[in-house]
Amino acid sequence: MNASTPEALRRGWCPSALRPMETGDGWLVRLHPPGAVLTPAQLIRIAGLAAQYGNGLVEITARANLQIRGVGLATHPELVATLLAERLVDEHDGDGPQRLTLVAPVMSFPSHRPHPEEPRSGVSKDRPACSGGSFETRPSAAPQDEGSRGETLVDSGLLADAIEARGRTIPGLPAKCLVVVDAGGPLALDAFACDLRVVAVASGTVAIGLPDGRWLGPIDAMSAPERVAGLLSGFAAHRRAQPDAVRRLRDLPPAMLDAIVAASALPQTAPPAPRAAPRRVGRFSIADRPAVLIGLPFGRSDSRTLERLGEAALRAGATDIRFSPWRGLALSGLEPAAIEPLLAAASDLGLIVDPDDPRLSIQACAGKPACLRAQSDAMADAATLAEAAAPLLATGASIHVSACVKSCAHAGASDLTLVGREGGYDVVVAGSTRDQPIATLDLPAILARLRPGQDLFTRLSERGTIGPQV
Numbered sequence: 001m002n003a004s005t006p007e008a009l010r011r012g013w014c015p016s017a018l019r020p021m022e023t024g025d026g027w028l029v030r031l032h033p034p035g036a037v038l039t040p041a042q043l044i045r046i047a048g049l050a051a052q053y054g055n056g057l058v059e060i061t062a063r064a065n066l067q068i069r070g071v072g073l074a075t076h077p078e079l080v081a082t083l084l085a086e087r088l089v090d091e092h093d094g095d096g097p098q099r100l101t102l103v104a105p106v107m108s109f110p111s112h113r114p115h116p117e118e119p120r121s122g123v124s125k126d127r128p129a130c131s132g133g134s135f136e137t138r139p140s141a142a143p144q145d146e147g148s149r150g151e152t153l154v155d156s157g158l159l160a161d162a163i164e165a166r167g168r169t170i171p172g173l174p175a176k177c178l179v180v181v182d183a184g185g186p187l188a189l190d191a192f193a194c195d196l197r198v199v200a201v202a203s204g205t206v207a208i209g210l211p212d213g214r215w216l217g218p219i220d221a222m223s224a225p226e227r228v229a230g231l232l233s234g235f236a237a238h239r240r241a242q243p244d245a246v247r248r249l250r251d252l253p254p255a256m257l258d259a260i261v262a263a264s265a266l267p268q269t270a271p272p273a274p275r276a277a278p279r280r281v282g283r284f285s286i287a288d289r290p291a292v293l294i295g296l297p298f299g300r301s302d303s304r305t306l307e308r309l310g311e312a313a314l315r316a317g318a319t320d321i322r323f324s325p326w327r328g329l330a331l332s333g334l335e336p337a338a339i340e341p342l343l344a345a346a347s348d349l350g351l352i353v354d355p356d357d358p359r360l361s362i363q364a365c366a367g368k369p370a371c372l373r374a375q376s377d378a379m380a381d382a383a384t385l386a387e388a389a390a391p392l393l394a395t396g397a398s399i400h401v402s403a404c405v406k407s408c409a410h411a412g413a414s415d416l417t418l419v420g421r422e423g424g425y426d427v428v429v430a431g432s433t434r435d436q437p438i439a440t441l442d443l444p445a446i447l448a449r450l451r452p453g454q455d456l457f458t459r460l461s462e463r464g465t466i467g468p469q470v
Helices: 006-010 040-053 076-085 156-167 221-241 254-264 303-315 336-348 378-388 390-394 443-449 455-461
Strands: 021-023 026-031 057-060 066-071 101-103 179-182 196-202 205-209 215-220 282-286 289-295 300-302 320-324 328-332 362-364 399-402 414-421 424-431 439-441
Touching: 026 076, 040 057, 040 066, 040 076, 040 303, 040 320, 057 303, 066 076, 101 156, 156 179, 156 196, 156 221, 196 215, 196 221, 205 221, 215 221, 221 254, 282 336, 289 336, 300 303, 303 336, 362 378, 378 390, 378 399, 378 443, 390 455, 414 455, 424 443, 424 455, 439 443, 443 455
Parallel strands: 101 179, 179 196, 362 399, 399 414
Antiparallel strands: 021 026, 026 066, 057 066, 057 300, 196 205, 205 215, 282 289, 289 328, 320 328, 414 424, 424 439
8 A cells, every 4th residue: 555645645535544624623634454453562553643643642543443633734645654664554445334344342352453465455375265164152151340241253353354345346336334243242332323233133143234223134144245245235336426426325315225225135033132232441351352442532532641641551551452342442452450559540530431521421522623624622622511410320221411413422323422512502403413403502502501400301200212223
């Protein structure tokens, strides 16, 4: 992969290392490490690069991507050259998604790190691809830590590798196309919007969820990559014919989606059994392998904090670091005795290690002054809301603070969605940024109406459950 021309580096709405996006605080550079895995030393190095070439702010997105903010356009080529030379990114220069799949950051098998000579898909010479092998896993061991209950029914990492490899061959997929691969373990991914959802329903068996609520299968996990590729190929063909009208699979008219399903020859099946909402931070133990999930407040950290976390991870013996879709980091390969000191160090750094921390229940975008389109300071307002609405958030309520209608931090519905408008917010209850607001209010008025006995408090207390975002 070679760095592109300055013009190519600037185009596109889905940023990457090769194509940064202009924002209010400079250029945003999104990184896709090989195999979606880093070592602690690599995390420390990226933190240093963020301070050297950017403004020192690092974010993890709701799609488990890491990005550096405030990069200068003049120094961007040097940053890219460094990232490539040190094998910290692995990207293609086409128009499709840099990463097609989303998996839980804690899995029953150690994460796979591709050899430098292995293909982009990350399928190892020593691990079977989608033919001649098996995606089935062993049931998880008896849980050692709260939050680790359940079984992982397929090897989601290997299955995602195979889907990535097949997806790379499909022309016309939009950059934001996403397939959720859910192993059926304790870290359910139901809350994440996607184009297709592959969920384990039995050992070695999966079902495929569609945007209209239909489920196809069940099928052997070995055949899932080819089946997913068939569905995505049909979608891409329709999108090539109507690129402005068809941006995501959910945009297809029902008749077109029916035709794609018919071509797949897959039977319909019942939806997978619902699972409890996952714990998003803390200790985990799956298949006798201890791991830790650590959250970044609203998905953001400064480079020095991230560097010190990497140093603590080294001391704890961590081997792999994955990005969490709950906007944090998953560390595995830990020595059991080192887990509590690691969590204490993370807490001292202001990071989130308590599953009841109210900041976990608020999604917020960068906001002013970081974003050119922002109508509000979303992150500062989110911090205020986390403190003021802590009793509601403790009951499971969710809040999304979006500085504009683009909804960068969270694509789906929340119990309360606030959409920036000229310093205030359009207020949406049980909906997304695209839904009709009940009022437009400034932050003090919103805080007042979130107090016990007031209307927003009552409506959120009586809320229904926001279901899976397919």
